[in-house]
Amino acid sequence: MQYISDTKKEITIYDIAKELNISPATVSRGLNDHPAVSKNTKKKITKMAQEMGYRSNTFASNLRRQRTNTIGIIVPRLNSSFMSSVIAGMEKVANEAGYNLLISQSLETEKKEATNAQTMFNSRVDGLLVSLAYDTESIAHFDAFINKGIPLIFFDRVFNHKQCTGIIIDNVKAAYDATTHLIEQGCRRMVHITGNLKRNVYADRLKGYRHALMDHELEYKKSAVIETNLSEEAGRSATEQILQMNPLPDGIFVANDTCAVSCMQTLKQAGISIPDDIAVVGFNNDPVSRVMEPNLTTVNYPGYEMGEVAVRNLINHLNGSLDINSTNTIILRSELVIRNSSLRKPDSRSNNLKVN
Numbered sequence: 001m002q003y004i005s006d007t008k009k010e011i012t013i014y015d016i017a018k019e020l021n022i023s024p025a026t027v028s029r030g031l032n033d034h035p036a037v038s039k040n041t042k043k044k045i046t047k048m049a050q051e052m053g054y055r056s057n058t059f060a061s062n063l064r065r066q067r068t069n070t071i072g073i074i075v076p077r078l079n080s081s082f083m084s085s086v087i088a089g090m091e092k093v094a095n096e097a098g099y100n101l102l103i104s105q106s107l108e109t110e111k112k113e114a115t116n117a118q119t120m121f122n123s124r125v126d127g128l129l130v131s132l133a134y135d136t137e138s139i140a141h142f143d144a145f146i147n148k149g150i151p152l153i154f155f156d157r158v159f160n161h162k163q164c165t166g167i168i169i170d171n172v173k174a175a176y177d178a179t180t181h182l183i184e185q186g187c188r189r190m191v192h193i194t195g196n197l198k199r200n201v202y203a204d205r206l207k208g209y210r211h212a213l214m215d216h217e218l219e220y221k222k223s224a225v226i227e228t229n230l231s232e233e234a235g236r237s238a239t240e241q242i243l244q245m246n247p248l249p250d251g252i253f254v255a256n257d258t259c260a261v262s263c264m265q266t267l268k269q270a271g272i273s274i275p276d277d278i279a280v281v282g283f284n285n286d287p288v289s290r291v292m293e294p295n296l297t298t299v300n301y302p303g304y305e306m307g308e309v310a311v312r313n314l315i316n317h318l319n320g321s322l323d324i325n326s327t328n329t330i331i332l333r334s335e336l337v338i339r340n341s342s343l344r345k346p347d348s349r350s351n352n353l354k355v356n
Contacts, residue, residue, distance in 0.1 A: 089307025235262025
């Protein structure tokens with residue numbers, strides 16, 4: 001006779017034991033494929049568990065082992081091609097190792113980030129991976145993790161802390177290469193559209209832009225740096241500001257592709273030819289960079305690899321094969337992908353840069 005369960009009642013091993021007239025210990029061993037339980041009994045236990053709607057309480061089981069097999073992730077926004085790529089890399093490695101991911105977004109505010117951190121702590125995640133919000137100035141809300149020895153890894157937007165690993169690319173070099181490429185195409189008046197300079201990624205990209213100007217004996221002007229939130233709307237607004245400049249710049253280096261594409265669209269609507277009048281370079285190599293006409297020159301940022309590296313390092317620490325404090329910073333490789341939005345003189349391409 002098929003068992004009809006009360007859908008409101010959580011079925012336990014005691015309920016299964018009662019139905020089969022065996023001990024709860026035997027049920028537990030059978031569900032965990034213990035060799036002391038016969039195949040026939042295991043089959044009966046599994047069938048009855050399915051009929052009754054039994055759910056294994058892995059959370060309670062893991063707590064007894066001081067593990068939840070859950071990794072917490074806090075990102076600024078989920079609606080980002082780059083972050084989607086990072087999370088895909090994280091999920092691949094986590095799933096292969098038997099870990100689940102608990103994902104939240106700070107919506108670019110320190111306050112929401114702190115709330116998410118508390119939720120992760122209360123959820124007893126085994127470790128935490130964080131890319132910081134725009135306005136985060138202090139990481140005090142992560143102290144509970146650090147003090148309790150719960151591994152904390154920052155990625156992309158990082159905070160230097162002796163007890164935390166940071167995973168980044170060399171943003172200074174990437175921005176230096178992007179700006180140098182514009183200079184090699186004949187640009188001499190370049191605007192840089194950046195994000196919040198409190199964050200390492202944007203401060204470092206500004207540094208690379210400045211270093212490239214300096215090395216090519218071009219003047220750095222503070223008025224040529226436009227700080228935005230790098231959204232589509234910010235791209236339109238920044239471009240309208242650029243169109244009021246006299247003389248017009250002949251090159252624009254934008255700190256992400258979303259903003260760069262919006263900038264290009266606004267320039268084209270104003271009758272500006274790209275790259276002949278103004279050459280444009282973005283950052284991240286988002287899919288939109290290959291759809292826009294002309295295709296956008298950009299920096300390939302290995303998001304998927306960053307996600308894989310972050311989770312692998314965290315799990316290695318949890319398994320005892322790596323000390324989280326042994327490596328303070330992991331730097332991944334990036335490359336400039338040259339396309340038609342910036343390409344004025346094909347013969348001037350640098351040999352060490354990738355051309356698509």
